[in-house]
Amino acid sequence: MSALLTVEGVGKRFGGFVALEGIDLEVKQGERIGLIGPNGSGKSTLVNCICGTLRNETGKVRFAGETLDGLAAHERTRRGLARSFQLPRPFGSLTLVENVRIPILYTVNARKAGPGHTHVPHDAIDARCRDLLGEVGLSAKADRQPRDLTQIEMRKLELARAMAAEPKLLIADEVMAGLSHAEVDEIIALLIRLNGQGITVIMIEHIMRAVMEVSQRLAVLVAGRKIADGDPREVVRNPEVVRAYLGE
Amino acid sequence: MRAVPFVLALVVVACAIFGVGRAIGSSYAFFLGYVVVQYIVLGTAWNILGGYTGYVNFGVTAFFAIGAYSTVALYKLVPAMPLPVMVLIGGAMAALVGLGTGYLTLRLRGVFFSIATLALAVVVQTLITNWDFVGGARGAYVLRPKLAPLIGGEYVQYLFVVMLGLCVIVLATARAIERSSLGYGFAAIRDDEAAAEAAGVPTLRLKLIATTLSGGFMGMAGAPLPYYVTYLDPTSGFNLNYAVNAIAMPLIGGTSSWLGPVIGAVLVGGLQEVLRVTISSAANVLVAGVLMVAFVILAPQGIVGLFKRRPK
Numbered sequence: 001m002s003a004l005l006t007v008e009g010v011g012k013r014f015g016g017f018v019a020l021e022g023i024d025l026e027v028k029q030g031e032r033i034g035l036i037g038p039n040g041s042g043k044s045t046l047v048n049c050i051c052g053t054l055r056n057e058t059g060k061v062r063f064a065g066e067t068l069d070g071l072a073a074h075e076r077t078r079r080g081l082a083r084s085f086q087l088p089r090p091f092g093s094l095t096l097v098e099n100v101r102i103p104i105l106y107t108v109n110a111r112k113a114g115p116g117h118t119h120v121p122h123d124a125i126d127a128r129c130r131d132l133l134g135e136v137g138l139s140a141k142a143d144r145q146p147r148d149l150t151q152i153e154m155r156k157l158e159l160a161r162a163m164a165a166e167p168k169l170l171i172a173d174e175v176m177a178g179l180s181h182a183e184v185d186e187i188i189a190l191l192i193r194l195n196g197q198g199i200t201v202i203m204i205e206h207i208m209r210a211v212m213e214v215s216q217r218l219a220v221l222v223a224g225r226k227i228a229d230g231d232p233r234e235v236v237r238n239p240e241v242v243r244a245y246l247g248e
Numbered sequence: 249m250r251a252v253p254f255v256l257a258l259v260v261v262a263c264a265i266f267g268v269g270r271a272i273g274s275s276y277a278f279f280l281g282y283v284v285v286q287y288i289v290l291g292t293a294w295n296i297l298g299g300y301t302g303y304v305n306f307g308v309t310a311f312f313a314i315g316a317y318s319t320v321a322l323y324k325l326v327p328a329m330p331l332p333v334m335v336l337i338g339g340a341m342a343a344l345v346g347l348g349t350g351y352l353t354l355r356l357r358g359v360f361f362s363i364a365t366l367a368l369a370v371v372v373q374t375l376i377t378n379w380d381f382v383g384g385a386r387g388a389y390v391l392r393p394k395l396a397p398l399i400g401g402e403y404v405q406y407l408f409v410v411m412l413g414l415c416v417i418v419l420a421t422a423r424a425i426e427r428s429s430l431g432y433g434f435a436a437i438r439d440d441e442a443a444a445e446a447a448g449v450p451t452l453r454l455k456l457i458a459t460t461l462s463g464g465f466m467g468m469a470g471a472p473l474p475y476y477v478t479y480l481d482p483t484s485g486f487n488l489n490y491a492v493n494a495i496a497m498p499l500i501g502g503t504s505s506w507l508g509p510v511i512g513a514v515l516v517g518g519l520q521e522v523l524r525v526t527i528s529s530a531a532n533v534l535v536a537g538v539l540m541v542a543f544v545i546l547a548p549q550g551i552v553g554l555f556k557r558r559p560k
């Protein structure tokens with residue numbers, strides 16, 4: 001299968017601090033990839049560079065056969081990249097339904113309708129928003145505002161909002177942190193189900209049980225560099241990876 | 249209510265207000281009415297940028313005065329030009345400046361954007377003060393015709409009708425925005441710009457739409473001013489009162505709905521008039537300022553927010 005996402009030599013600095021250096025990553029259409037690494041290793045920064053929230057100083061990101069350099073974040077979202085924010089960034093003055101409505105209005109319905117892509121008709125948007133909230137278990141709070149949510153529920157809202165954009169590639173940045181065992185299982189099932197519908201998934205997670213269950217391939221970042229990439233069971237036995245985790 | 253019935257309702261209300269004015273028959277009522285309706289337009293215009301997208305524009309007087317001075321210039325060039333055409337041209341000039349300001353400043357966030365708009369007001373005031381054709385620092389006289397065209401009666405009635413018409417257009421636009429994708433996009437920008445981008449909202453384009461519309465409507469609000477005051481100089485055209493009121497009225501009435509600036513303008517404009525008649529107009533800025541601070545601290549959702557039912 002062909003590469004959906006290609007990251008080539010991406011580097012990012014914050015002042016003098018090197019957050020990412022020479023990152024290469026290839027994600028094939030339909031894959032489920034896990035991305036792990038100790039705190040501060042640059043995982044979220046990489047997501048931000050891929051999605052256009054931050055600009056990488058070096059390297060290239062290609063997506064679905066197109067170079068993304070210079071494209072604003074909203075243009076990347078319309079091309080089929082969607083992400084959740086690790087620190088939730090809900091639209092605070094809108095209800096949950098309205099939060100999810102934004103990507104439907106501005107991404108799904110802003111794409112050209114045609115074969116393989118249909119718009120959500122105006123009178124069906126509300127129902128679609130409620131379905132999406134239902135998928136992450138937020139039905140009961142659909143008409144509340146984000147301030148009525150717990151941190152954990154806000155992460156679920158992040159996931160629903162990313163799903164609403166009907167992406168080709170979904171990047172879930174630690175959506176499971178703090179969830180109960182049963183809830184983690186639900187989100188795992190959800191990600192696998194979405195993947196079954198043809199959505200490629202990158203999952204960033206510290207919960208190793210979920211990482212091992214979801215990932216078909218695992219990449220490891222340590223201090224802004226990729227130190228391993230391959231079969232999950234082999235990667236977690238890799239001495240360098242073990243050292244990085246135990247050494248911190 | 250859908251858009252068309254809403255506009256019809258606005259027109260009916262506007263006609264009723266004008267009818268009441270005619271029945272009272274005092275020119276004072278029209279002079280007062282003009283000021284209040286002008287502030288509804290100005291406050292609503294400010295709110296399209298400040299309330300909906302959250303970008304606080306301190307440079308209100310720049311846009312307002314561009315409208316007013318455009319009319320002075322047109323009056324000198326083509327004295328016979330009908331007032332509504334002058335309003336359109338003044339609005340177009342201010343809209344262009346709004347678009348330009350947007351391009352130059354919208355990469356600035358929060359208070360830095362506000363400071364840039366404040367600087368814009370100073371720059372525009374300096375330019376106009378040094379532009380002799382429109383009177384420069386000395387000011388310019390505009391002869392107000394005795395009689396109103398079309399409707400008859402004193403000219404101030406015509407000024408009032410033009411401002412009422414403008415008010416209908418501005419309120420209909422504001423309400424249409426609230427209910428459209430544009431309104432959702434604006435709200436997303438106000439709440440979190442990075443998240444809005446990630447959700448597909450073209451934030452820069454939407455912000456330019458907001459600065460252009462907001463600036464244009466402020467310019468339109470200012471365009472009839474020279475005929476109202478008949479003598480316009482930079483001190484009055486760039487009066488602090490306009491900026492303070494345009495910001496205070498939406499904040500007091502509530503920034504989340506088109507109704508907020510209307511309530512704020514009627515309340516604060518009315519109160520200022522009572523004080524002007526009983527004490528002096530020197531207290532105007534003070535009244536608006538104190539009320540604004542009180543509302544920002546005690547009722548940040550404004551008066552509209554007090555009546556909105558909280559979801560269970």
Ligand SMILES: Nc1ncnc2c1ncn2[C@@H]1O[C@H](COP(=O)(O)OP(=O)(O)OP(=O)(O)O)[C@@H](O)[C@H]1O
Pocket residue numbers: 014019037038039040041042043044045046086
């Ligand atoms: N905007 C920023 N400005 C300065 N430094 C930053 C910024 N964003 C991230 N960093 C730094 O870059 C490094 C990588 O951060 P990042 O958030 O990408 O790590 P992470 O792998 O996602 O960690 P975690 O597992 O805790 O989420 C950290 O040291 C962080 O402090």
Ligand SMILES: [Mg+2]
Pocket residue numbers: 043044045086173
């Ligand atoms: Mg992170």
